Every structure is written in structure tokens, then in C-alpha cells.
Amino acid sequence: MSKTINRLYQHNTIIYKVILFLITAVSIVYFFPKGGQFKYDFNKGKPWQYDILLAPFDFAIQKTTAEIDLDKKSIRDNARLYFQDDTRVLDDVKDRFLTKMSFEQVSDSITNEEITSSISLGTTIIDEIYKIGFVDNVSDNVVSNKNILISLKKENQVEDILFSNFLTSNEVSDIIISRLGGRPLNYGGTLVFDALSEVVVPNISYDKAFTDRIIEDAIKNISLTIGKVSKGERIISKGDIVEGKKLAILESLKSESESNVWTESNYTWIVFGYTVLVSLALLMLLLFLRKYRIEIFENNNKVTFIFFNVFLMVLIQTLVIKYNVEYLYVVPLSILPIVLKAFFDARLGLFAHVLTILLLGFIVPNSFEFIYLQIIAGIVTILTVSELHKRANLFISIGQITLIYMITYLAFSIIKEGNALQIKWEYLLMFGANGLLSFLSLFFIYVYEKTFGLVSDVTLLELSNTNSKLLRELNEKAPGTFQHSMQVANLAEAAANEIGANSMLVRTGALYHDIGKMLNPMYFIENQSTGVNPHNDLSPVDSATIIIDHVIKGIELAKKNKLPDRIIDFIRTHHGTSLVYYFYMQEKQRYPEEEVHIEKFQYQGPIPFSRETAILMMCDAAEAASKSLKTPTAQSIDDLINKIVEKQKADNQFINSDITFREIEKIKKVIKTKLMNIYHLRVEYPD
Incomplete structure (x- = not known):
């Protein structure tokens, strides 16, 4: 049992990667839209590239969305309008008219006989108006043609009638005046006119709710098909142009086939197929890391970060496809290569982006167009996005990416439609x-830095500020070491720019590489301003131990101040496994007859494992050694740099750093030039 536990512990990183791999693959397959894949690819206006296609089963020819929208418009334009006849209005108007006229009986200006006659005439006019029907003014906004036939609902009956048969407000006023004998009206006629004008209201009104319900019912009953294709019937022959009815039949066959494929009986097999394809893509990503980015592969935190970003992009895109495929190209997939390049490198960013696009190619419409467009955009992202700490660079890069998107889409549209008139x-x-x-990439970078402990150029810019707490403390406690670090940072930055390495990273690493010296600053010669050397009172072994310990103490100090691991790597490796040569030779001189244990004078390493850490090792040693030159000339500097770098090469300090001999020669040339500029002689000024 204990052996099994030990074996599991030894292989825990592999077990974690397997679990991460399975969780990511299952999650991606789970969120994939559930639909089958049509086995033929075709495009409108293009020739059919396959053999004669016969209908594999009976199916209906589906109407296009445009045809269905046209049918809906036709239903709405030609819909019968429904009006409501309110029978209660007649009795209500009469009652109000009688009430109004009863107040006039108390007047001495008109007799009771005249009042009775006026009431009788008014009642007759009311009956005449409501026998025809009085329509409200709102109807004028609904009915564009007065001679159309509308449906009038009266209690439980519906009859068709011309809208022009109804009375409008002006027509009602004309009827009242004509029945009262015309203008000018006498006193009794005026009383009746005023009363009727006040109490007569429309009894015919537009029933919008009922009309809309009838229209919606008609729309629901629209036929979604325009024909049928029988099994075995020829659909299209090789070389035929995919357009018109043939295009409609192919679209219908595709829709029907995809629906039939994703059935309960086929569900398991289709999920299995998706799982295999997704697993292969993720496996390629792992193998890439294993072969070309071993330091990332061995770091579970970084592998988790990469897999999480791939899954996040797939998830966002699948959700958009599920809810509204029209917004397919709104999803900023270029965030993935921007983020991965910011934290790792361009090659990994592009590789992960391409695999992600291939995964999404299973589920998007017009997959070739989507894959081509997104891969081109990803390549442009990798080529243009750099130095994210410079905000203008990101604006320019995203502008270029957006322009490439537009140009590529326009090209595809022109190819498919044959002209630019049909472009959406x-x-x-x-x-x-x-x-x-895509500007959200800056937000994601910030969140990922805090969540996964990674480092981007933005963070490096903040760390390289010499007013930061740790560098300010270094300047106060060990000013000589601080000045040395500044000089090394300048040398390393120039060398990194020369060979295309990460100049921001190596500059920041150089600023912090000697922070361990601030704990015992006087034991390092650059800080001995008083001329007193405490090493004179120590044995060579003790002196070497103090010198070597500045690496360990620097690492501890960096971790205490929560510096990123990528910066701590520079502290670990800037001396590699080299010797504290001065005290080693002193020990040999003290005990010439005895064997000196070299490990007591040797740094513990590790040796540099990147181009940036190798650059720092060369620049650090060169800058420190140049201070020993009494008369720095071009020849002496040249000989010194050659001697130092060749010694480091001979000691195999660069074998893990992925740096070439040509790059080393370029770095040497930069160091020599910079040191010559530092130690140049000025003309002697006259007294």
C-alpha cells in the first residue's frame, strides 16, 4: 500500500494533467450544441462538387426565412380589420339626452310643447345616427382606404360591411343640422343641437386586440413548406450550380438530416465522435507543451491556465451560437492569443488559438469561412500585439485586427454573392x-495575474520602477549594488533587443538579481565606501559562504515581498554553478599541499534555462569584471569579455538556455560597445 501511495505521489503531476484533460474534454463536449453534421458542403452560386445526389428519404422543402417573412407581411397587409358595435351606447345616449333636455323645461324661454317636440325630434335623430353607426376617430389611423370591407362584431354576430358606410364626426354634425331644418337654427333647434353634440358618442370602435389575435393565429398556421421530395428523386447533379430551387432543396435536406442524425439511438455514438475529436485537439496541445515548452508542461498551474482559456473561449462562442448565431463574429476570440502571448510566447499563443478555432469549426455555420477568418485574425494578432504596457500599441494592433476581419469578410461575401450589392x-x-x-484582454491579464500568479509586461513595467519599495530599500542599504544592478539592467536590455528576447523581462530581472546583498552589504566590494574590507578577518571558506549566500537570501527576500517566479528565476540562475574564484584561489594558496573541496566555493545553481537568464549571467559578470580594469581600453575590454563568456561556455552554463552561438556573439558585441561608451575618455580640460 505504501509503495502505491509513493508511486502516486511521484506521479501526481501526471495524474493531475490527466484529470484536467478529462474535465476539459468532457466540459467542451457537454456545452457543444446538440446537432448533427451534414456530410456535404455547398455554397450558393457554386457548382455541386459531388456525384448525383438522390433523396435518401421523403422530406418537405422548407421555406427560407425571407419567404416566411414575406408570408407574414402579406397576412398583416391583407388582414381583415375587426370593429366592435357597442349596443349599450344607444340607450346611454338617449338617457343623457333626456336628462339634458329636462333641465330646459324650467326655462320661461320655451314652452312645454316645444320641449316635448324637441325631445321627440332629438330621439329620432339619435335612432337614425346609431342605425347607421358612428365610428371613432382612432379608426382613421388604422384604415387607409375608406372603401375596404371590415368585419363588425355585434353581440354574438359578425357581419362584413364597408367602412365608408359608417358616420364620422363631421357627417354626424351634418345629419343633426339637416334634421333640425338647416342653419340658422331657431332657439329650440339650438337647444337640441347643443344637447346632441354633447351626448352623442361613437358606438363603433376598432378592436385591436381581437384583430391582432386573428393575425397571430393566421401567422401560426403559415405553411413552412412549399413542396415535397420523394425518396430516390434526383436532387442535383455534379457540376450543377447551387441556386434557386436546388438550393432550397439542399438546405431542407441538410436541416432534416441534421435533425435525424441527433436522435436518441445515435446520441451515444455522436457524443463519442465529438469526444474523440476534442480529445485529439487537447492532446496535441499537451504534446506541444511536452516537446517545445517543457518548463510550462511541468508547471500544473500554467497548464491549467492554458486549458481554462481554451475552454472559456469555446464556452462563450457556443453560448452565442446557441442563443443567437447572428452574433457569431462579435465574440473576441483574439483575446486568447493576446493573453497567451502576454504570459508565454507567440508560438504557443498561435498554436492554442488554431486548435481552439478547429474545435469551434465543428459547430459553427459556414465553418470554412469561420476557420479561415479567425486563423488569419489570430496570425495578425500574434504579429502585431507587443509591449502591452504601451497602450498605443494595443490600440493600433486591435485596429489592424478589426480591419483584417472586415477585409476578409468582404472578400468572402463577394465570392459567394458574385458582387458587392448583397453584402450584409x-x-x-x-x-x-x-x-x-478585445480590449477586455487587459482586464483578463490583470485578473489572471492575481489568480494564477503569472507575469505580463504590464506587471514588469510596474516592478521595474526604481521607486518601488524593494529597489528603494536596495538603494538605501546597498547603493553600490543598486548602481551595479542599474548598469547590468541597461546592458541586458540592449542585448535582449539585439537578439529579439524579452527586454522588459530581462531588465526587470537584472534590477532584482542582487537584492540578497542588502542583508550584508559591506561584504560586497561595490558597497565598501570606507575602504574597510571585512573579508580580511575571515577565512576564504567563510568569505565564499557569505558571497554564495546572497543568492539564497535574495530568493527568500523576493518570496517574502511576493515577487513573481519569473523574476526569482533571475536571482537563482545569475551565477549558475560557477565558482567564487577569488576566494577559491586564496584557499588553494593557503593550503597548497591539501585538496580544496571545490563545492564549498561553488554556487548551487541552477544554470540559466532561458535566453533572458543567460543574457543576465553574461552581463552581470562582464559589468562586475570591468570595474577591475585599471586602464579600460577597447582591447582590454574586448579581451575581458571574450575571456568571461568563453569561460562560462566552457563550464556549460548555457546548455539549457536555448541560446545559439550566433546570439552569444551578438550579445558580446553589444556588451563591449556599451562598456566602451561607459569608460570612454574625455579630453583634459585646461587649468
């Missing part, structure tokens, strides 16, 4: 939104 210009707005959302 709203897609350009989507690409613009895509570009704006």
Missing part, C-alpha cells in the same frame, strides 16, 4: 464590436 453591412458593425471587446 451590419456584419462590419459586429467586427467593430469585436474589436472593442
Whole structure:
């Protein structure tokens, strides 16, 4: 049992990667839209590339979205309008009219007989108006043609009638005046006119709710098909142009086939197929890391970060496809290569981006167009995005990415449609939104730095500020070491720019590489301003121990101040496994007859494992040694740098750093030039 536990512990990183791999693959397959894949690819206006296609089963020819929208428009334009006849209005108007006229009986200006006659005439007019029907003014906004036939609902009956048969407000007023004998009206006629004008209201009104319900019912009953194709019937022959009815039949066959494929009986097999394809893509990513980025592969935190980002991009894109595929190109997939390049390198960013796009190619419409467009955008992202700490660079890069999106889409549209008249210009707005959302990469970088403990150029810029707490403390406690670190940082930055390494990273690492010296500053010659050397009172072994310990103490101090691991790597490796040569030779001189244990004078390593850490080792040794030159000339500097770097090469300090001999020669040349500029002689000024 104990052997099994020990074996599991020894292989815990592999077990973790297997679990991470399985969780990511299962999650991606789970979120994939559940739909089958049509086995033929075709495009409108292009020739059919396959053999004669016969219908594999009976299916209906589906209407296109445009045809269905046209049917809906036709239903709405030709829909019968429904009006309601309110029978209660007649009795209510009469009652109000009688009440109004009863107040006039108390007046001495008109007799009771005249009042009775006026009431009788008014009642007759009311009956005449409501026998025809009085329509409200709102109907004028609904009915464009007065001669159309409308449906009138009266209690439980519906009858068709011309809208022009109803009375309008002006027509009602004319009827009242004509029945009262015309103008000018006498006193009794005026009383009746005023009363009727006040109490008569429309009894015919537009029933919008009922009309809309009838229209919606008609829309629901629209036929979604325009024909049928029988099994064995020829659909299209090789070389035929995919357009018109053939295009509609192919689209219908594709829809029906995809629906039939994703059935309960086929579910397991389709999920299995998806799982295999997704697993292969993720396996390629792991193998890439294992072969070309072993330091990332061995770091579970970084592997988790990469897999999480791939899954996140797939998840966002699948959710958009599920809820509204029209916004397919709004998703800023370029965030993935931007983020991965910021934390790792361009090659890994592009490789992960391409695999992610291939995964999404299973589920997006027009997969070839999508894959081509997104891969081109990813390549442009990798080529243009750099130095994220410079905000202008990101603006320019995202502008270029958005422009490439638009140009590529326009090219595809022209190829498919044959001209530029059918281009969907709203897609350009989507690409613009895509570009704006790409700026979220800065937010993601910040969150990932805090969550996964990674380092980007933005963080490096903050750390390289010499007013930061740790560097300010170094300047106060060990000013000589601080000045040495500044000089090394300048040398290393120039060398990194020369060979295309990460100059921001190596500069920041150089600033912090000797922070361990601030704990015992006087034991390092650059801080001995008083001329007193405490090593004179120590044995060579003790002196070497103090010198060697500045690496360990620097690492401890860096961790205490929560410096990123990528910066701590520079502290670990800047001396590699080299010797504290001065005290080693002193020990040999003290005991010439005895064997000196070299490990007591040797740094514990590790040796540099990147181009940046190798650059720091060369620049650190060169800058420190140059201070020993009494008369620094071009020849003496040249000989010194050659001697130092060749000694480091002979000691195999660079074998793990992925740096070439040509790059080393370029670095040597930069160091020599910079040191010559530092130690140049000035003309002697006259007294």
C-alpha cells in the first residue's frame, strides 16, 4: 500500500494533467450544441462538387426565412380589420339626452310643447345616427382606404360591411343640422343641437386586440413548406450550380438530416465522435507543451491556465451560437492569443488559438469561412500585439485586427454573392464590436495575474520602477549594488533587443538579481565606501559562504515581498554553478599541499534555462569584471569579455538556455560597445 501511495505521489503531476484533460474534454463536449453534421458542403452560386445526389428519404422543402417573412407581411397587409358595435351606447345616449333636455323645461324661454317636440325630434335623430353607426376617430389611423370591407362584431354576430358606410364626426354634425331644418337654427333647434353634440358618442370602435389575435393565429398556421421530395428523386447533379430551387432543396435536406442524425439511438455514438475529436485537439496541445515548452508542461498551474482559456473561449462562442448565431463574429476570440502571448510566447499563443478555432469549426455555420477568418485574425494578432504596457500599441494592433476581419469578410461575401450589392453591412458593425471587446484582454491579464500568479509586461513595467519599495530599500542599504544592478539592467536590455528576447523581462530581472546583498552589504566590494574590507578577518571558506549566500537570501527576500517566479528565476540562475574564484584561489594558496573541496566555493545553481537568464549571467559578470580594469581600453575590454563568456561556455552554463552561438556573439558585441561608451575618455580640460 505504501509503495502505491509513493508511486502516486511521484506521479501526481501526471495524474493531475490527466484529470484536467478529462474535465476539459468532457466540459467542451457537454456545452457543444446538440446537432448533427451534414456530410456535404455547398455554397450558393457554386457548382455541386459531388456525384448525383438522390433523396435518401421523403422530406418537405422548407421555406427560407425571407419567404416566411414575406408570408407574414402579406397576412398583416391583407388582414381583415375587426370593429366592435357597442349596443349599450344607444340607450346611454338617449338617457343623457333626456336628462339634458329636462333641465330646459324650467326655462320661461320655451314652452312645454316645444320641449316635448324637441325631445321627440332629438330621439329620432339619435335612432337614425346609431342605425347607421358612428365610428371613432382612432379608426382613421388604422384604415387607409375608406372603401375596404371590415368585419363588425355585434353581440354574438359578425357581419362584413364597408367602412365608408359608417358616420364620422363631421357627417354626424351634418345629419343633426339637416334634421333640425338647416342653419340658422331657431332657439329650440339650438337647444337640441347643443344637447346632441354633447351626448352623442361613437358606438363603433376598432378592436385591436381581437384583430391582432386573428393575425397571430393566421401567422401560426403559415405553411413552412412549399413542396415535397420523394425518396430516390434526383436532387442535383455534379457540376450543377447551387441556386434557386436546388438550393432550397439542399438546405431542407441538410436541416432534416441534421435533425435525424441527433436522435436518441445515435446520441451515444455522436457524443463519442465529438469526444474523440476534442480529445485529439487537447492532446496535441499537451504534446506541444511536452516537446517545445517543457518548463510550462511541468508547471500544473500554467497548464491549467492554458486549458481554462481554451475552454472559456469555446464556452462563450457556443453560448452565442446557441442563443443567437447572428452574433457569431462579435465574440473576441483574439483575446486568447493576446493573453497567451502576454504570459508565454507567440508560438504557443498561435498554436492554442488554431486548435481552439478547429474545435469551434465543428459547430459553427459556414465553418470554412469561420476557420479561415479567425486563423488569419489570430496570425495578425500574434504579429502585431507587443509591449502591452504601451497602450498605443494595443490600440493600433486591435485596429489592424478589426480591419483584417472586415477585409476578409468582404472578400468572402463577394465570392459567394458574385458582387458587392448583397453584402450584409451590419456584419462590419459586429467586427467593430469585436474589436472593442478585445480590449477586455487587459482586464483578463490583470485578473489572471492575481489568480494564477503569472507575469505580463504590464506587471514588469510596474516592478521595474526604481521607486518601488524593494529597489528603494536596495538603494538605501546597498547603493553600490543598486548602481551595479542599474548598469547590468541597461546592458541586458540592449542585448535582449539585439537578439529579439524579452527586454522588459530581462531588465526587470537584472534590477532584482542582487537584492540578497542588502542583508550584508559591506561584504560586497561595490558597497565598501570606507575602504574597510571585512573579508580580511575571515577565512576564504567563510568569505565564499557569505558571497554564495546572497543568492539564497535574495530568493527568500523576493518570496517574502511576493515577487513573481519569473523574476526569482533571475536571482537563482545569475551565477549558475560557477565558482567564487577569488576566494577559491586564496584557499588553494593557503593550503597548497591539501585538496580544496571545490563545492564549498561553488554556487548551487541552477544554470540559466532561458535566453533572458543567460543574457543576465553574461552581463552581470562582464559589468562586475570591468570595474577591475585599471586602464579600460577597447582591447582590454574586448579581451575581458571574450575571456568571461568563453569561460562560462566552457563550464556549460548555457546548455539549457536555448541560446545559439550566433546570439552569444551578438550579445558580446553589444556588451563591449556599451562598456566602451561607459569608460570612454574625455579630453583634459585646461587649468
